[in-house]
Amino acid sequence: MPLDLARLAPRTTAAREESNAAPKLRTAVLGAGMLGIDLARRLIGSASLDTPLVAGREGSSGLRQAARMGCVISTSGIRAVLDAHVDIVFDASSAEAHPAHWAELASADVMLIDLTPSSGGTMVAPTVNGFRVETHRHLSLVSCGGQAVLPVLNVVAKHSTVNYVEVVTTVASASIGPATRNNLDEYVATTGYAVRRLTDAATTKVLATISPALPAPAFRAQITALADGINRDALIAGVESVASAVRAFAPGYEVTALGVSGDRITATVTVAARGGCLPAFAGNVEIINAAAVTLAEGYANSRRA
Ligand SMILES: NC(=O)c1ccc[n+]([C@@H]2O[C@H](COP(=O)([O-])OP(=O)(O)OC[C@H]3O[C@@H](n4cnc5c(N)ncnc54)[C@H](OP(=O)(O)O)[C@@H]3O)[C@@H](O)[C@H]2O)c1
Structure with missing residues (x-):
C-alpha cells in the first residue's frame, strides 16, 4: 500500500491555521551530536x-549548543526522556544505545523514530x-544511504526483476560524528538488508x-543494479517522479547519470544540504533529518486532525 503522500503534502492556508491552533506534539532528541543538533534546529521551525x-x-x-538554541537539555539521556512524557522521540545517539532506548520506551505512549542504523x-x-505511520510506534530510518537510494531502487524493483544491487556511498568526513564512524558496520549491514528486502535481489553489496x-x-x-525484464521508459519516468517527490522535503536531492544498458541500470544520487545551517556537502545529515521531520509532522497532523 503506498504511503499516503497527501498527508505529507503542503497544507492549505485554512488547514494550516486550524492545525496551528491545535497544541504541538512534544518531542525529544536523544543525542546531541552532528545529527541531533541539526534535528533539534529543524524541530524548532516546525x-x-x-x-x-x-x-x-x-x-x-x-548540549551547550542545544541550550543556546532554546532547547531544554539534560545529561540523563533516556531517563530524562521518560520523565518528560513526550509524544515523539528521535534517537540520534548510536546503534549500540538504541535497543536499550526502545526497551525503555516500548510500554510508553510514544512514537520512537530511530535514526541510528540499529535496524x-x-x-x-x-x-x-506503504503504511500509515501512525499505526507504527517504532520506525527505523535505515541510514542516510538508505534514504538516498531506496526511493530509486523501489522504482527499479517495480520495473524489472532485480538480481544484484551495489550501492557505494561517499560522505565528507566533516559531516559525521564519532558515533557514525563507530557504526559503519551497522550502516553497511542495515542498508544492505533494507535494499535486499525492497528489491528481492539475491545479492547486494x-x-x-x-x-x-x-x-x-x-x-x-552510486547505484548499480543487474536486472532482467527492464521496462526502460517506465523506470526512467518513475525515477524522475520519485526524485521530485523526495525534493518536496529534501530540496537538494538529485538523481543524475541514470542509465540502462543491457541488463545494467546505473544511477547517481547526490544530496546537497539546503536547509538549516548545514554546509552544502552535509546532504547525508539533511536527507535523514528531513525524512524524520516529514514523517513526524505527518504523524502529528494526523493526531491533531
Ligand atoms: N552523521 C550522519 O550523516 C548520519 C546519518 C544517518 C545516521 N547517522 C547515525 O546517527 C547516529 C549519530 O551520528 P552522529 O554523526 O550525530 O554522531 P555523534 O556526533 O557522535 O553524535 C552522537 C551523540 O549521541 C550521544 N550519545 C551516545 N550515546 C548516548 C546515550 N546512550 N544517550 C544519550 N546520548 C548519547 C553522544 O554523546 P557524547 O557527545 O557524550 O559522545 C553524541 O552527542 C549514529 O548512529 C549514526 O550512524 C548519522
Whole structure:
C-alpha cells in the first residue's frame, strides 16, 4: 500500500491555521551530536512539533549548543526522556544505545523514530513505504544511504526483476560524528538488508567511503543494479517522479547519470544540504533529518486532525 503522500503534502492556508491552533506534539532528541543538533534546529521551525528536549549524557558538548538554541537539555539521556512524557522521540545517539532506548520506551505512549542504523524498528522512507505511520510506534530510518537510494531502487524493483544491487556511498568526513564512524558496520549491514528486502535481489553489496578530501565532497550514492525484464521508459519516468517527490522535503536531492544498458541500470544520487545551517556537502545529515521531520509532522497532523 503506498504511503499516503497527501498527508505529507503542503497544507492549505485554512488547514494550516486550524492545525496551528491545535497544541504541538512534544518531542525529544536523544543525542546531541552532528545529527541531533541539526534535528533539534529543524524541530524548532516546525508548525506541528514543539521545541525538543535534547537529552545527551554527561560531557556531551553539543548540549551547550542545544541550550543556546532554546532547547531544554539534560545529561540523563533516556531517563530524562521518560520523565518528560513526550509524544515523539528521535534517537540520534548510536546503534549500540538504541535497543536499550526502545526497551525503555516500548510500554510508553510514544512514537520512537530511530535514526541510528540499529535496524530494530519498521524500516521506512517517506516516498517508499506503504503504511500509515501512525499505526507504527517504532520506525527505523535505515541510514542516510538508505534514504538516498531506496526511493530509486523501489522504482527499479517495480520495473524489472532485480538480481544484484551495489550501492557505494561517499560522505565528507566533516559531516559525521564519532558515533557514525563507530557504526559503519551497522550502516553497511542495515542498508544492505533494507535494499535486499525492497528489491528481492539475491545479492547486494554496500560500500561506504568517508572522504577527508578538501574541499569536502558532496554526499553521493552510486547505484548499480543487474536486472532482467527492464521496462526502460517506465523506470526512467518513475525515477524522475520519485526524485521530485523526495525534493518536496529534501530540496537538494538529485538523481543524475541514470542509465540502462543491457541488463545494467546505473544511477547517481547526490544530496546537497539546503536547509538549516548545514554546509552544502552535509546532504547525508539533511536527507535523514528531513525524512524524520516529514514523517513526524505527518504523524502529528494526523493526531491533531
Ligand atoms: N552523521 C550522519 O550523516 C548520519 C546519518 C544517518 C545516521 N547517522 C547515525 O546517527 C547516529 C549519530 O551520528 P552522529 O554523526 O550525530 O554522531 P555523534 O556526533 O557522535 O553524535 C552522537 C551523540 O549521541 C550521544 N550519545 C551516545 N550515546 C548516548 C546515550 N546512550 N544517550 C544519550 N546520548 C548519547 C553522544 O554523546 P557524547 O557527545 O557524550 O559522545 C553524541 O552527542 C549514529 O548512529 C549514526 O550512524 C548519522
